[in-house]
Amino acid sequence: MNYIVILGLLAGFCTTIAVIPQIRKSWKQKKVDNVSPLMFIILITGLSLWVLYGIIQNDFPVILTNGVSLVLNSFMMYLMIKYGKK
Amino acid sequence: MNYIVILGLLAGFCTTIAVIPQIRKSWKQKKVDNVSPLMFIILITGLSLWVLYGIIQNDFPVILTNGVSLVLNSFMMYLMIKYGKK
Numbered sequence: 001m002n003y004i005v006i007l008g009l010l011a012g013f014c015t016t017i018a019v020i021p022q023i024r025k026s027w028k029q030k031k032v033d034n035v036s037p038l039m040f041i042i043l044i045t046g047l048s049l050w051v052l053y054g055i056i057q058n059d060f061p062v063i064l065t066n067g068v069s070l071v072l073n074s075f076m077m078y079l080m081i082k083y084g085k086k
Numbered sequence: 087m088n089y090i091v092i093l094g095l096l097a098g099f100c101t102t103i104a105v106i107p108q109i110r111k112s113w114k115q116k117k118v119d120n121v122s123p124l125m126f127i128i129l130i131t132g133l134s135l136w137v138l139y140g141i142i143q144n145d146f147p148v149i150l151t152n153g154v155s156l157v158l159n160s161f162m163m164y165l166m167i168k169y170g171k172k
Contacts, residue, residue, distance in 0.1 A: 008139050014132025021124035034120040038107035046100025053094050 012065045019072045026079045037084065040077045047073060098151045105158045112165045123170065126163045133159060 026032050047070040054062030112118050133156040140148030 004139065004142055007135060007142070011132050011135035011139050014128050014135060016132075018125050018128040018132060021128070022122040025122040026120065029120055031120050034112065034115055034117050036108040036111040039104050042100050042104040042107070046097050046102075046104060049093060049097035049100060053090070053097050056090055056093070 012061070016065050016069050016072070019069070019076055023072065023076050023079065026076065026083060030083050032080050032083045033085065035080065037077070037080045040073055040080060043073050044070065044077060098147070102151050102155050102158070105155070105162055109158065109162050109165065112162065112169060116169050118166050118169045119171065121166065123163070123166045126159055126166060129159050130156065130163060 022035070026035065047066050050066035051063055051070060054060070054066060108121070112121065133152050136152035137149055137156060140146070140152060
């Protein structure tokens with residue numbers, strides 16, 4: 001593995017795990033009043049399209065990174081529904 | 087352009103613009119108490135690495151989509167600092 005591959009993996013790692021501190025915060029606060037549900041709806045749509053794109057292109061890194069993001073952001077969306085104002 | 091390219095562009099469009107509703111919400115509420123600043127710090131780090139990766143690989147779509155995301159998320163980080171609790 002050369003340094004460009006490592007750079008790409010590091011970049012993908014950061015953008016994939018970024019939502020974890022938000023999940024942690026929402027989990028602890030049990031409040032999501034200042035968080036936009038539309039952000040996660042658009043993200044989940046985009047990530048689903050990326051996974052579909054990866055499957056069609058047979059591109060494993062695209063499927064893996066976006067698949068993990070999809071799971072994490074779907075869980076965040078679940079917290080949004082759970083803790084959001086009715 | 088075949089339908090796979092259109093699928094990829096649509097996927098990239100969604101994941102790029104997703105933060106806009108969050109910017110809009112924070113701008114209106116002037117409160118970010120339930121939003122994680124660490125999410126945006128990690129995102130900005132990852133997006134910067136993606137732009138660097140795109141520059142090294144001479145990959146224009148990677149530079150463009152991640153560059154736009156970087157600008158949008160940096161603006162959101164500015165709102166976090168502006169409206170965050172001191």
